[in-house]
Amino acid sequence: MDRREAALLQAVDRLNEEMIDFAARLVAEPSTLGNEASVLQVMEQQMRDLGYPPRRVGVDPVALAGHPGFAPVPWDYQGRYNLAAVRPADGAGGKSALFNGHLDVVSEQPIEGWRRDPYCPEIEQGWLYGRGAGDMKAGVAAIVYALAAVDRAGLGLAAPVTLEVVIEEECSGNGALACLAAGYDAEAVLIPEPFGPTILTSQVGVCWFKVQVKGVPKHALDTGGGVNAIEKCYPLIAALRELERSLNAEPHPAFPGISHPFNFNLGVLKGGDWPSTVPAFAEFHGRLGFPPGLSYEDIRALVERALDQTAQHDPWLAAHRPSLEFYGFRSQGHQVPMELEALRLLGRCHQDLSGSPAAEFHSTATTDLRAFVHYGRGQATCFGPLAENIHASNERVNLQSVLHTARTYALFLSRWCGLVD
Amino acid sequence: MDRREAALLQAVDRLNEEMIDFAARLVAEPSTLGNEASVLQVMEQQMRDLGYPPRRVGVDPVALAGHPGFAPVPWDYQGRYNLAAVRPADGAGGKSALFNGHLDVVSEQPIEGWRRDPYCPEIEQGWLYGRGAGDMKAGVAAIVYALAAVDRAGLGLAAPVTLEVVIEEECSGNGALACLAAGYDAEAVLIPEPFGPTILTSQVGVCWFKVQVKGVPKHALDTGGGVNAIEKCYPLIAALRELERSLNAEPHPAFPGISHPFNFNLGVLKGGDWPSTVPAFAEFHGRLGFPPGLSYEDIRALVERALDQTAQHDPWLAAHRPSLEFYGFRSQGHQVPMELEALRLLGRCHQDLSGSPAAEFHSTATTDLRAFVHYGRGQATCFGPLAENIHASNERVNLQSVLHTARTYALFLSRWCGLVD
The missing domain is CATH 3.30.70.360 (Alpha-Beta Plaits)
Incomplete structure (x- = not known):
């Protein structure tokens, strides 16, 4: 790890409190299917404030109807959208990256099972509680601040990085697909799903x-x-x-x-x-x-x-x-080799920071990787925080693991895109 | 059948069109649980117009809580009531009678099964169609006009007759029970449930x-x-x-x-x-x-x-x-002997009008008889029109059988209460 990477990681650490606060603000906005407006407002403002003004990317069922990955649904897309921003390259020679995260959550019901209000985020003994804390608003905060740390550290990148947050990961995948169809793609795609610090190589x-x-x-x-x-x-x-x-x-x-x-x-x-x-x-x-x-x-x-x-x-x-x-x-499901360059690099970043190799992960759930693996051009995987009780009562995410996710991703940016002074 | 009974039956026949029209007007008011207000308005006005101004009898769960027949329910009784009117005796020596009918209906769903609007009553080939046509708004019309025929024929009765329409026959029986608890009872209780021209002697x-x-x-x-x-x-x-x-x-x-x-x-x-x-x-x-x-x-x-x-x-x-x-x-279920005086008389009235004896009927459904049999003082049974598809799509009631119900009940009044010139 060189001096610039150390500075980058320091920037992540200094942003940690802000990152957790942002994660909590996302959790405070209930965002079940069809109710994503307020969380998108918070997100849009945050991206603007950090210098990544996003484009709103709608989902047009007519335009996407012929896409093999499009999932017909009985609800509509009026006033609902994804957000995507590209941080342009500051130099040349690096490889592009894309961070994807979703802002939709599943229902908090049955409410009786919760020991606290699912939409009043609370931190207790190093865990952030609330619906969506793990799946996956803390992950969204981690990708935002991994990128922001580059700028806060006064560094540049030798390739463009796309920051993309989507709707409907939990039901159709149409959000991520619409962004891909709109041209947002990269050589490496990373999604901080809350499966912990592991490299996803297969999903059902x-x-x-x-x-x-x-x-x-x-x-x-x-x-x-x-x-x-x-x-x-x-x-x-x-x-x-x-x-x-x-x-x-x-x-x-x-x-x-x-x-x-x-x-x-x-x-x-x-x-x-x-x-x-x-x-x-x-x-x-x-x-x-x-x-x-x-x-x-x-x-x-x-x-x-x-x-x-x-x-x-x-x-x-x-x-x-x-x-x-x-x-x-x-x-559809997929399987990719652990030896893909982006996956190997991500594993090394994790190991350099934690001292242990990243385990391979096989997901019995689907994720938005589906769009990128089947229809995109990059190498794509999930690596994210540790969460408990996702899709259940008393969902929570481990804050140390959120920081580790951001640090690992920042290091990945340095080594995949290449740092520029 | 004497001259006065013949006049009484003629009065019923002359009122037939008005009776069917009234039944249709009741059907036109959807009156599922909690939505009985409009049908009660139509009913109240009709009773007033015919000279039987009713009293509104509410259901007070607190007052009835100790009654063994009261059924606790999770909904409330605000603004919901039964209607009861007593036509006073014009002479002495007869036995009192009570007609009971319910105005609540079960849901029309699934609407797809209906060949016409369940709340746009239509008559086709001698049947009146609509939710509640059979169960039991036509029966309600029959009891109203059986009584009205006495007055239209210029006759009097030697005993009081109670006309009572209730809510919640379909779910709790609390409507009829509240009327009974309010003092409405008689020596014979007749309910025109749409089981046809039969004498109910047992129900589950x-x-x-x-x-x-x-x-x-x-x-x-x-x-x-x-x-x-x-x-x-x-x-x-x-x-x-x-x-x-x-x-x-x-x-x-x-x-x-x-x-x-x-x-x-x-x-x-x-x-x-x-x-x-x-x-x-x-x-x-x-x-x-x-x-x-x-x-x-x-x-x-x-x-x-x-x-x-x-x-x-x-x-x-x-x-x-x-x-x-x-x-x-x-x-609770009950069984009474077919030999009860009121039941035998009702059977004879039917036979005198139709030429055939009334069959005994055993009901695998409950009816508001429950209140009268277990907690009242009279002999109680059901005798009513012929209906099809009650609690199902395309419910209908046979209009000839509605008229027969009214005629039989009018004759019963003549013989049970006694006619007075």
């Missing part, structure tokens, strides 16, 4: 879908004369569990040591509206993980077949086929 | 309850680390199906020829809020029919035991007991 594919089932409403005085739509969902759900079992039957080389990487989640079920009426309608929403190598069309066909075969064996369902709608995620 | 008990189940929310990347609250409902529901089977194991003497009178209905289930999050919460609402002779406390204990035993065999549920809340119906 994920698809979402909704199944709607009709029944026959009937007064409960004659339940036998009705068809209970809720109970008609059971065999369909069982068929998806069976598909899940078959996907996990053999260990998968992209997920060594993980016995069950491809999870089916029955995330939502609702049916009926009156205790004394046989429910005429029910629907459930599922999320299914699937292996890299299986295309979206493949998994879709498997889901369709599983439901179809089940329906065929039930006279009612055979005559009244459940409707199956794929919406949101249609993300 | 019914209880409602809600079961809430907790899970552990988790990102779908680790479904195994979460507990799916929706799927934890399954064994509990299965236990209730098993209880249902045991209740129906033997034929019940109060329900001859009905192989399965005591139905469990899984009416509502909802859980989860995000496809990629293991649902932390689910709840379902059930309705269970039970035999006369079994007290409400008995069936409640059976439901509790069924759920408890199931929970004991599931480590998660054993440690995180589902919450069980009984709300709405806590109606």
